[in-house]
Amino acid sequence: MTLQLRVYVPEHPLIKHWLSVARDANTPSVLFKTAMTELGRWLTYEATRNWLPTMDVVIKTPLTECPATFINPEMPIGIVPILRAGLVLLDGVQNILPVAAIYHLGLIRNESTLEPSCYLNKLPDRFNPQTRIVILEPMLATGGSIMMAMKEIISRGVQPNLIRIVSVVAAPPALRQLSENYPELEIYAAIIDEGLNSKGYIVPGLGDAGDRAFGT
Numbered sequence: 001m002t003l004q005l006r007v008y009v010p011e012h013p014l015i016k017h018w019l020s021v022a023r024d025a026n027t028p029s030v031l032f033k034t035a036m037t038e039l040g041r042w043l044t045y046e047a048t049r050n051w052l053p054t055m056d057v058v059i060k061t062p063l064t065e066c067p068a069t070f071i072n073p074e075m076p077i078g079i080v081p082i083l084r085a086g087l088v089l090l091d092g093v094q095n096i097l098p099v100a101a102i103y104h105l106g107l108i109r110n111e112s113t114l115e116p117s118c119y120l121n122k123l124p125d126r127f128n129p130q131t132r133i134v135i136l137e138p139m140l141a142t143g144g145s146i147m148m149a150m151k152e153i154i155s156r157g158v159q160p161n162l163i164r165i166v167s168v169v170a171a172p173p174a175l176r177q178l179s180e181n182y183p184e185l186e187i188y189a190a191i192i193d194e195g196l197n198s199k200g201y202i203v204p205g206l207g208d209a210g211d212r213a214f215g216t
């Protein structure tokens with residue numbers, strides 16, 4: 001199925017474990033946050049494989065010279081957490097990308113129309129065109145918020161092939177829109193669920209990620 005070509009669901013027992021913890025309705029808020037942090041960490045580890053810019057140099061070990069590869073510090077990396085729920089992945093993502101800049105983007109969806117609107121935008125006017133961006137959106141549901149985020153980021157000079165999305169639960173409506181509009185985009189998720197209920201929640205999903213993480 002072409003839709004899923006660029007959606008990666010890593011087969012890792014830790015990802016399965018922490019997803020199950022997060023999905024369980026009996027998981028308390030503090031453990032839910034731990035689960036999302038761990039998912040952010042392992043999914044970012046997978047998402048940055050073959051994507052982080054490196055540079056090859058020669059270094060001296062205590063014994064002799066040898067070739068070495070480092071992450072290239074000249075190439076900018078940005079993380080865009082979509083508030084609120086994207087914040088829940090941030091600690092784990094920062095474990096993997098500690099020097100990346102964080103650009104907060106606050107989007108809220110109208111619960112009747114399910115349409116998003118922006119209440120906070122910390123994106124720069126223009127990005128360096130070489131900037132790699134990781135968008136954090138744990139729940140890819142209707143696709144409204146992620147499509148708005150993609151538009152805001154790309155309109156500021158980022159190339160779509162330099163963007164990766166780290167999600168937790170992805171649903172077909174959002175994936176369909178993303179793959180139709182951005183075929184070069186790669187998405188990393190812990191699971192692809194069946195669909196949405198009439199209120200736009202992913203089923204079986206994990207409920208409202210923001211409410212569960214922040215205890216609201």
Ligand code: URA
Nearest residue numbers: 139141201202208209
């Ligand atoms: N946002 C959430 O937090 N959960 C869903 O199921 C859908 C959108």
